[in-house]
Amino acid sequence: MEKAKKWVGENVVIVTLVVLCILFGIGNPVFFSVKNILNLLSQMCINALMATGLVYVIILGGIDISVGGTAALAGVISAFVGLQFPGMNQFTSIIILVVSGVAVGLVVGFLNGFMIAYLNVVPMICTLAMLNITRGIAYVITGGQPVYGLPDAYAFLGASRLIKTESMPNGIIPVITIFTVIVVALMHILLSRTVFGRHVYAVGSNKSVAHLSGINVKKVTMTGHIISSVMACLAGVCAASKIQNGQPGACDSYEMFAIASAVMGGTSLIGGSGSVGRAMFGVAVIAVIKNGMDLMQISSYWQKVVIGVIILLAVIIDMAQKNKKD
Amino acid sequence: MEPILQVKNISKVFPGVKALTDISADFYPGEVHTLVGENGAGKSTLIKIISGVYTPTEGKVYLEGKEMHFTSPGQAIDAGIAVIHQELSIAKDLTVAENIYLGREPKKGKLLDRKKMNKDAQDILDFMKVHIKATQNAGKLNTAQQQMVEIAKVISKNAKVVVMDEPTSSLSDSEIEALFEQVRILKEKKVAIIYITHRMKELAQICERVTVLRDGCKVDTMMVKDVTEKQIVASMVGREMGDYYNKHEHTRGKEMLRVENLTQKGVFENISFTAYAGEIVGFSGLVGAGRTEVMEAIFGATHIDSGKIYLEGEEVHFNTPKDAINAQVGLVTEDRRRTGLLLKKKIKENISLPSLPSHKNSIGFVDTRWETDVAEEYMKKLKIKAPNIDTILSTLSGGNQQKVILSKWLVANSKVLILDEPTRGIDVNARSEFYTLMNDFVEAGGAIIMISSELPEVLGVSDRVIVMRGGKITGELSREEATEQSIMALASYTSDAE
Structure with a gap:
């Protein structure tokens, strides 16, 4: 009993997920249909990619609010690049999307990381400014208009499904899900198994100790921000691919979902602890809530309120557990 | 002489651990009463009970003969028990006077009476003969001076009992002497001082009484003048210590x-x-x-x-x-x-x-x-x-x-x-x-x-x-x-x- 209680305390997010699924399942049988579950798996991918990057910077003791704008910028740039290759096929389209995403991510992440690690700008303010800058640039270069006219192959990563059957002519497994699982798994391993990952935890736990243990704190901090931006950009190109055009207004306020997912998945806002794998449970909770509310036809305005409340609850629970430990 | 503070048969149980077992001790006005013991012996648990942070599982606390039931540190402070923690609690952006009167600022009507606050604070600092200005920013003071501000706070509250948790651990010898001077002033004001230290030589310098704790139990309370440092250390660890530093003769290499x-x-x-x-x-x-x-x-x-x-x-x-x-x-x-x-x-x-x-x-x-x-x-x-x-x-x-x-x-x-x-x-x-x-x-x-x-x-x-x-x-x-x-x-x- 004692053990079970402890497990529940440490795994609130899993319990929440199960409870939500049961509630929505009872409320609407469609929830547990194969079609809806596949939908869910594809809907949560963009947030999963973003939340993965957020886990790195939050463990480092920082934050990255710029991810929504950064993702939109990467999306429109990948659309512009895509227009240059009208003959792309499914394979080359993925390369085009990933390369443009990574390129934008490197630049934005370097700027964020450099200002935060070397010029000591507060992460919250730095990335808030960067959110405006990236979003603004996305609007400037598109003139505020979506980038249309992309070949169908461009949508392969975001919208296609593999293994087509008679009952499911559009295919079963979403390509975006496969892509996300691979990327997230790699990022999970990078954080949990490598020396670099250990250094991320050490810097987030205590910068002085990390520095005096021979760790290049500035470099690790900067790398963390580059990872966050690159992940946001991968999310952004997936979002653009999904709708087959580049929207400068895409991924609006997605930073909130990503931060909420990371925190719900046990990433500590004071830094030093967290895991990509666990953050995925947070991603699932957010996706289930949105999906469930859609099925119950709750207006998207109310959905905003609900998500906000959930973020606050997650942070309150996080803090309560911290206080109990101390 | 009547003890000002008494703890009687105090026990404290945390889930899975018994931190204190049946502790009784008397603390007298104008005396420094030192608690010694190894880390984990129960010193901090005891002072946390005295200062209202913990409530005892069993046993009672008496202040001036009256039974106390502290459920928060605020109640203990109101009753006249002040604690100077090892980690000093100085608000670095406030002035010395603001720190001394934090939460008890003198008022004129509804407004802060800054003039009175600064004057009262300066009077206390002058009385202590320390060269600190009441209007100075407290963050600029060094550790020893910040400690003086904490003591000034204690004096301004007219505390009856003062707990000092390892106050000398980060002070130099000359600073320690200055601190002891203040402790002597508190003694003259008939304050009972509960003192925690790991430095045995301080016992002879300022303490009258010493209580030795080991594994959550009280070993003994002794008058400092009647015992040697060695005896105290022996009762702390439960055996004679022998050569404490284990000094070896070394030969110099390259x-x-x-x-x-x-x-x-x-x-x-x-x-x-x-x-x-x-x-x-x-x-x-x-x-x-x-x-x-x-x-x-x-x-x-x-x-x-x-x-x-x-x-x-x-x-x-x-x-x-x-x-x-x-x-x-x-x-x-x-x-x-x-x-x-x-x-x-x-x-x-x-x-x-x-x-x-x-x-x-x-x-x-x-x-x-x-x-x-x-x-x-x-x-x-x-x-x-x-x-x-x-x-x-x-x-x-x-x-x-x-x-x-x-x-x-x-x-x-x-x-x-x-x-x-x-x-x-x-x-x-x-x-x-x-x-x-x-x-x-x-x-x-x-x-x-x-x-x-x-x-x-x-x-x-x-x-x-x-x-x-x-x-x-x-x-x-x-x-x-x-x-x-x-x-x-x-x-x-x-x-x-x-």
Whole structure:
């Protein structure tokens, strides 16, 4: 009993997920249909990619609010690049999307990381400014208009499904899900198994100790921000691919979902602890809530309120557990 | 004389642990009553009950004969019990007067009466004969001065009982004397003082009564004048201590670390010394003499403006701690909680931290087999008391935390170890063990540079003593020459003031 209680305390997010699924399942049988579950798996991918990057910077003791704008910028740039290759096929389209995403991510992440690690700008303010800058640039270069006219192959990563059957002519497994699982798994391993990952935890736990243990704190901090931006950009190109055009207004306020997912998945806002794998449970909770509310036809305005409340609850629970430990 | 504060048959049980068993003690006005005991003996639990942080599981607290039922620290403060914590609670952005009257500001109508507040605060500071201005920013004061502000706060509250938790742990000898002067003033005002310290020599200096705690039980309460330091230590650990420092005769080996004319402008200048294999060099001096700063600069944590560093005869340039670590130099900092340990991480993660880059495979994965093995090996070797290598550091006692830090540098193959106040806040038993580990290290061919502000420790452990004052080395004493007097003559400004 004692053990079970402890497990529940440490795994609130899993319990929440199960409870939500049961509630929505009872409320609407469609929830547990194969079609809806596949939908869910594809809907949560963009947030999963973003939340993965957020886990790195939050463990480092920082934050990255710029991810929504950064993702939109990467999306429109990948659309512009895509227009240059009208003959792309499914394979080359993925390369085009990933390369443009990574390129934008490197630049934005370097700027964020450099200002935060070397010029000591507060992460919250730095990335808030960067959110405006990236979003603004996305609007400037598109003139505020979506980038249309992309070949169908461009949508392969975001919208296609593999293994087509008679009952499911559009295919079963979403390509975006496969892509996300691979990327997230790699990022999970990078954080949990490598020396670099250990250094991320050490810097987030205590910068002085990390520095005096021979760790290049500035470099690790900067790398963390580059990872966050690159992940946001991968999310952004997936979002653009999904709708087959580049929207400068895409991924609006997605930073909130990503931060909420990371925190719900046990990433500590004071830094030093967290895991990509666990953050995925947070991603699932957010996706289930949105999906469930859609099925119950709750207006998207109310959905905003609900998500906000959930973020606050997650942070309150996080803090309560911290206080109990101390 | 009637006791002002009494605790009777106090027991405190936490889930899974009995922290205190049947403790009774009387505290008299105008007396300093010291609680001694090893870390974990129950001293802090007892003062937390007295000051209302914890409620006792059994037993009663009486203040001036009346039974008290404190359920929060605020109630204890209102009743006249003040606590000066080891970590001082000074609001750094406020003035001294604002700190003294925090939460009890004098008012004129609804508004703050700043004039009265400043005047009252200054009166108290003048009465204490300390040179602190009430209108000064408290953040600019040094630790010793901040402590004076805490005492002024206590005086302004007219507290009947004052708890002082290791007030001298970060003070130099002259600052301690100034602090004791204030304690004597409190005594004259008939305040009962409950005092906690690890420094036995302080007992004879200011204490009347001493209560020894061991494993949550009271061993005895004694009058200080009737017992010797040795007897007290023996009752703390439950046995005679023998030679506490375990001093060995060392033979000097080859030159390990030599620094020449090291200077950091405005902090220290022309620092030259050599540390040899097989010896412990003690660095003595008052707090603020620049010893820590010199060591941080050698380790590459801060810069040097000029001067040279040689390791085993070859010149080296440590621009970052990483360079020093790669050259097999280790630094145990003076504040282990702030700069020494990842408190929320596991033992094994702390031990392996500086050595990780040399124990990874080609794609950067941590060699976890090595990490586990090495952590287990050192836990055994250094007798680290913890359930296992996955134990979180913040749950360990100070002595065991310090052993984890030492393990970390031993695993990193350090040849030169710089130890800054290595036994601060550690109990006698753990200290004695730590000295043995230091001896083992130098006897295996390493060199140790030890900064210590405790003269008995410097004298008991060092093969050679270097004394600093005001950022300069003022002298070097051999083991035979070093005495408390000869060191203090070099360390203080009194003998030949500049």
